[in-house]
Amino acid sequence: MNKPLRHIAIFCGLLVFALLLRDNWLQFVRADELNTHERNRRVTIERYASVRGDIIVDGKPITGSVDSKDPLYQYKRTYVDGPMWAPVTGYASQAYGSNQLEKLNDSILTGNDDRLFFDRTLSMFTGEQKKGGDVVTTLNGAAQKAAFEGLGKKKGAVAAIDPQTGRILALASTPSYDPSSFAGYSGKDEKAWVALEKDKDKPKLNRALREIYPPGSTFKVVTAAAALENGVIKDINAPTDTPEPYKLPLSTVPMKNHAGGCENASLNYAMEVSCNSVFAKLGDEVGRDKMVEMAEKFGFNNPEVDTPVRAAASVYDKKMDRGGNALSSIGQFNTATTPLQMAMVTAAIANDGKLMKPYMVDQLVAPNLDVIEKHEPEEMSRPMSPETAQLVQKMMENVVEKGTGSKAKIRDVTVGGKTGTAQHGEKNKARPYAWFISYAKTDSGSPVAVAVVVEDSDATRDDISGGGLAAPIARQVMKAVLDSRK
Amino acid sequence: MSVVTNTTTIGAIDAPSRRNTELMLLGFAVAIPVFAYLNVGLALDGEIPAGMLGYGLGLALLAGIAHLLVRRFAKYADPLLLPLATLLNGLGLVLIWRLDQSPRLIADSMRRYGTHSGDAPQQLMYSAIGVALFLLVLVFLKDHRVLQRYTYISMVVAIVLLLLPLVPGLGADVFGAKIWIRVGPFSIQPGEFAKIVLAVFFAGYLMVKRDALALASRRFMGLYLPRGRDLGPILTIWALSLAILVLENDLGTSLLFFGMFVILLYVATERTSWIVMGLLMAVGGAVAVGSFATHVQSRVAAWLDPFECLKTAPPDTNMAWACDQMTQVLMSFGSGGTVGTGLGQGNSDLINFAVNSDFIFATVGEELGLAGAMAFILVYGLIVERGLRTALAARDPFGKLLACGLSGAFALQVFVVAGGVMGLIPLTGMTMPFLAYGGSSVIANWALIAILLRISDTARRPAPAPAPSPDAEMTQVVRP
Numbered sequence: 015m016n017k018p019l020r021h022i023a024i025f026c027g028l029l030v031f032a033l034l035l036r037d038n039w040l041q042f043v044r045a046d047e048l049n050t051h052e053r054n055r056r057v058t059i060e061r062y063a064s065v066r067g068d069i070i071v072d073g074k075p076i077t078g079s080v081d082s083k084d085p086l087y088q089y090k091r092t093y094v095d096g097p098m099w100a101p102v103t104g105y106a107s108q109a110y111g112s113n114q115l116e117k118l119n120d121s122i123l124t125g126n127d128d129r130l131f132f133d134r135t136l137s138m139f140t141g142e143q144k145k146g147g148d149v150v151t152t153l154n155g156a157a158q159k160a161a162f163e164g165l166g167k168k169k170g171a172v173a174a175i176d177p178q179t180g181r182i183l184a185l186a187s188t189p190s191y192d193p194s195s196f197a198g199y200s201g202k203d204e205k206a207w208v209a210l211e212k213d214k215d216k217p218k219l220n221r222a223l224r225e226i227y228p229p230g231s232t233f234k235v236v237t238a239a240a241a242l243e244n245g246v247i248k249d250i251n252a253p254t255d256t257p258e259p260y261k262l263p264l265s266t267v268p269m270k271n272h273a274g275g276c277e278n279a280s281l282n283y284a285m286e287v288s289c290n291s292v293f294a295k296l297g298d299e300v301g302r303d304k305m306v307e308m309a310e311k312f313g314f315n316n317p318e319v320d321t322p323v324r325a326a327a328s329v330y331d332k333k334m335d336r337g338g339n340a341l342s343s344i345g346q347f348n349t350a351t352t353p354l355q356m357a358m359v360t361a362a363i364a365n366d367g368k369l370m371k372p373y374m375v376d377q378l379v380a381p382n383l384d385v386i387e388k389h390e391p392e393e394m395s396r397p398m399s400p401e402t403a404q405l406v407q408k409m410m411e412n413v414v415e416k417g418t419g420s421k422a423k424i425r426d427v428t429v430g431g432k433t434g435t436a437q438h439g440e441k442n443k444a445r446p447y448a449w450f451i452s453y454a455k456t457d458s459g460s461p462v463a464v465a466v467v468v469e470d471s472d473a474t475r476d477d478i479s480g481g482g483l484a485a486p487i488a489r490q491v492m493k494a495v496l497d498s499r500k
Numbered sequence: 501m502s503v504v505t506n507t508t509t510i511g512a513i514d515a516p517s518r519r520n521t522e523l524m525l526l527g528f529a530v531a532i533p534v535f536a537y538l539n540v541g542l543a544l545d546g547e548i549p550a551g552m553l554g555y556g557l558g559l560a561l562l563a564g565i566a567h568l569l570v571r572r573f574a575k576y577a578d579p580l581l582l583p584l585a586t587l588l589n590g591l592g593l594v595l596i597w598r599l600d601q602s603p604r605l606i607a608d609s610m611r612r613y614g615t616h617s618g619d620a621p622q623q624l625m626y627s628a629i630g631v632a633l634f635l636l637v638l639v640f641l642k643d644h645r646v647l648q649r650y651t652y653i654s655m656v657v658a659i660v661l662l663l664l665p666l667v668p669g670l671g672a673d674v675f676g677a678k679i680w681i682r683v684g685p686f687s688i689q690p691g692e693f694a695k696i697v698l699a700v701f702f703a704g705y706l707m708v709k710r711d712a713l714a715l716a717s718r719r720f721m722g723l724y725l726p727r728g729r730d731l732g733p734i735l736t737i738w739a740l741s742l743a744i745l746v747l748e749n750d751l752g753t754s755l756l757f758f759g760m761f762v763i764l765l766y767v768a769t770e771r772t773s774w775i776v777m778g779l780l781m782a783v784g785g786a787v788a789v790g791s792f793a794t795h796v797q798s799r800v801a802a803w804l805d806p807f808e809c810l811k812t813a814p815p816d817t818n819m820a821w822a823c824d825q826m827t828q829v830l831m832s833f834g835s836g837g838t839v840g841t842g843l844g845q846g847n848s849d850l851i852n853f854a855v856n857s858d859f860i861f862a863t864v865g866e867e868l869g870l871a872g873a874m875a876f877i878l879v880y881g882l883i884v885e886r887g888l889r890t891a892l893a894a895r896d897p898f899g900k901l902l903a904c905g906l907s908g909a910f911a912l913q914v915f916v917v918a919g920g921v922m923g924l925i926p927l928t929g930m931t932m933p934f935l936a937y938g939g940s941s942v943i944a945n946w947a948l949i950a951i952l953l954r955i956s957d958t959a960r961r962p963a964p965a966p967a968p969s970p971d972a973e974m975t976q977v978v979r980p
Contacts, residue, residue: 030878033919037833040830045834059847
């Protein structure tokens, strides 16, 4: 019986060998694939197993981590003033992933970044618990608060930039949401998430960065800059040859002016009372290509404005006809922009023609407070000469002094601004968007440029205007920045 | 080592008993699990586990008593089997204890039953009972050939054991497989015991019938086909294993029994035709059952491509459930990688159900990695190898067949479980011997090891010295 027994022994050996082979196939060849498989929850478990780093504003964290005693995901994200900061932080949810800064700086926040390797190794030896690094933002708490509270129950957004550096100071969007409400993965979190998804007002939308609106009359500052740069206008106080009513090129429709005295008005006056005809005609005279060039220098048509959270691309149509170009020059037709884009336009003007790249992450800091990365201000482009910029400034200051932007006045501070009321919807039936862009100026240049858009409000249609609705919010934001610099 | 000389020229050299080797190996077999226990405690709580001393002493005591009794009652037994079984049992206890600490499993148990009690203390008790049975077998089974007398009683006992779970009121349907009976507070898996009893029956039966089965056959296409009446036993076993599969939903047990029978038929008759026939019948049975049993179908779907099956299977069905479990197990192995996450630091508890019984090998794979899992497979392989070596060395055909049947069944069980868990073959839901949580399994396998030890003791025992021949003259020694 020994011969078949030996065969059985070989057979059993083959069984063992097959097991060994299969084990190698699974744990060596396929290990990576299985380890990083989308259904492998170990990645998320690991992510929430240690304290997540914080997002810092004014030296104070606006996020936190709480030990939820949960057997699966130990630490849960919490937010201080969640709705106010949501457009900056984004969310980090155990069930729904993350976005914005929480996502872009995830490796630092979780502590898994390669640059934290030394830190991690060290804490392994000292027995300290692993902790993520911090993201220090450029935001200004007071300005953000002013923006968020100024918007209040109205639907809209605010973007504020430091024109000299490009630091983003405020980024508010309403209605907003509390990222804490769905940071976990329980039934309650799911309910909150589903409710937000279904909400008609889209509270999760970051209106300051990710929504584009027709800019209306605020776009006139771009047209003015283009006219001055291209020599179409030499003296801002000289009368322009503008008929009343002005007929759009390739069209017989007369253009309506809400303001009086626009016939042959000077550029300065046209800006002050916001004459449509003058700017439409100017845009036509500058021409589509030159207008496109100017708009693009300000950042339009650029799909990669990264703050580092990517902003939606603002649009100035490159292929429209003359009539479209004339309409676009007053911020109608195809022109559409994010609030951030209009803040960038304002900032470039306030900074004497130099556009700084907007950014909101100042530093990445290791858990031991070593600075891993520091953002240096960067020039993005030079849309216009300092002379042109100063002329536009003069006009914008005039708007606040005598014109439609008077509600943005701040005592003892030079403020320039421009209102806008953008019509939209079919046959312009929908409530118009109220816009206001402005900057404040001190002896050492301008510390703040701000763009405000109010989408919808309880005010009746006739009361909606950039000057009435948006300017007071812009004023509060600028005041907050000025006060915090004292 | 005394050299027995007498007047014959055959000098019977006393075979080494190897008991001291066994003692030394037992030292390792106790030390390794104790260090593993310490490792888990440090990884989970950062401190030396409270029960460390008790656990170590308990394991050492069990191993020590077993060793002393082996010394006394089976002096020439194989020195490897006891240390290997002790090592596996000890590490199994550590793994179960480690899973007892899992906050996820605790929370899950609290949600489901409102209480949570660890399984490790119970497993320790079962292990003690297992070692006790091991000792009883060694003490009272002086010669394995005694078992030969109970050939047909064994058959009846085996069939009763296998059919017990089908008795209404006694059998318990645990998650689809009817392989348990419930007696008071205990659940018993009679199949584990049936494994040993059946091996006794097969060995006894085939020893008697082997000549009839081997020789009375017709040659057909190069194969020796048995006579119709000789086909009786194999058909009966085939039908029985199909019945187990269909009635009790137990793929593993039916495969194990049929496989063991075919192996023994082959060894007893030395005819390859039995293997061919056995394979054909196994495939035929599997196809027949697989075509209508949904239980088997979902296991096969989960085996072929678990990730894909998870997407296509309708949610909340048996199939989706099986596929999800399979993906979890595979990811457990994948996450372990080459060296593993370290004891206590893996997430194999994500598999959730049956993680400490059917799927305990996934915890090995994740926390000890490829290296650890291969070591475990090799330890199992060693046990099988020592068993087969015992069969080779055994002097009587019954002992040969019994040792071969027991180690063959052990090998098949390890292959079916580990292969199923690793996705090599469809999952069958058996337990890893010694490692998995479950009283029946531990106790039955200790008994299995005891019988193997007894056979090896008989096999390795030196032949009694022949009586001195009065005719022989004294050999003259000439000094130079």
